[in-house]
Amino acid sequence: MKRKLSAALFTIVLLCVCFCGSAFATKKPSIEVITLQVQWGNNCAWNPTFYYRNNTNKAMKYIDFYTTAYNRVGDPVSAFATKKLTVVGPDQPFRVIKNVDAQLNMNRQLSDDSPFKYYTNTDYFVSIGDDDILTPVYCDLHGNFFVVPDTDDSDSCTYLSDDEVQNAMCNRVASFSDIWWKSNVIDHINVDYAVVTYMDGSRETVRNADNGAHRGIRLQNPPFVQQLAQYQAVYNYKDYLKLNPDLAEVFGTNQKALFEHFVTNGMKEGRQGNYQFNLAAYKTNNPDLVAAFGNSNVKYYEHYISNGKAEGRIAS
Incomplete structure (x- = not known):
């Protein structure tokens, strides 16, 4: 009887570990860098610009991004490679908002039948592909969010999925024009971790702020003209x-x-x-x-x- 109880208890514990592990694996980081852009020169990088989102339900007072310059084998370039970059809030939780009063634009290259003929700009961006291309998000006349991955090809207009709208879009930007790194072996810049101070005084260290699932995404939908052609x-x-x-x-x-x-x-x-x-x-x-x-x-x-x-x- 004891052996049966022990086996049953072990099974329950194992299931709990599995379910909890899955939950933690899919949980979005509280602060999520959608993309990090820097300007590059000869043996230097400067002006890091963060495009990010607050995935919590609380306002953030300060966000400290601990950001490091690395060489191509993954080591910091010098003893002063890591810099603390502070964003001053209040930084509100991410919300999807459709600006119904935004100015209406017209793409003259498109036919009158195109759902993308008339559109409005938004404050949102997504990061697309291995090159981490920052792409602005637009709205059609009916409030549907879309992107234009290839600005030279109007047929590339693609509607974002509901998942991408809720989880991949960002609207927060922070730029640090006075920050730079200088090294003859510099290869890339990463956010090691972020420390968030909330408006209520609580603090949180976020270790996976720069490697969320929504950086460099593959769009879930094909271009709309391809969907229709099918x-x-x-x-x-x-x-x-x-x-x-x-x-x-x-x-x-x-x-x-x-x-x-x-x-x-x-x-x-x-x-x-x-x-x-x-x-x-x-x-x-x-x-x-x-x-x-x-x-x-x-x-x-x-x-x-x-x-x-x-x-x-x-x-x-």
Whole structure:
């Protein structure tokens, strides 16, 4: 009996350790550096600029970033490589705010049908890719956040996912123009840790401020034109509105919301996304597919996209 109890207790402890470990592994640092930019010269670096966010629910009074210059093998470049860089608050917790009064801009290169034709600037940035490129975030007419990874290609406009909006965007900047490092072996600058003093007087040392999961992200969505191209055989937003007037009342001309509705709900419900594909007609004219797919509506759309259209199957 004792052995059974001991085994059960060990199992419970092990499970707790696993769950707790997972929780700690996914917990965001209280202060998170989204990117750190410095200016580089011959054997020197200066003007470190932090783009960061307060991930707590408390206002921060001071943030001390202990920042070090390293050589290419990961050692500090000198005895004075580490500098304490202090941000004076109050620094409020990160919140997603849509500025409805922001000035409306127009991209003349885009067609009137583009959801990115009219946009507003925001105070937010994200860090993208291995090169840690700081990218500004914009809003379309309906308040959807998007980025333009390639400023020379308007087709690169990409909507941020809800996860990226909540966790990868930052809006705090601190620059130190009087700080510099000089060495003939300097390779990179890192934040070793940060010490946060909160407005309530409490303090916290954050060891992973500079290596969070949201620095140098891979965008979760492809560019919007690519998303639309994937479904163009069965979907067109203007047709979707005309064929489903109830959605017009809910989403208006919000192209992002309409497309997401079609992908997540519309196909399941058998809604018609354009005048070229009608689910009932596709079923009637292709009994072999009915035998294969039954009532799984989405599979008919997917089949027409991948094979049916190319095979010349009747779909309307």
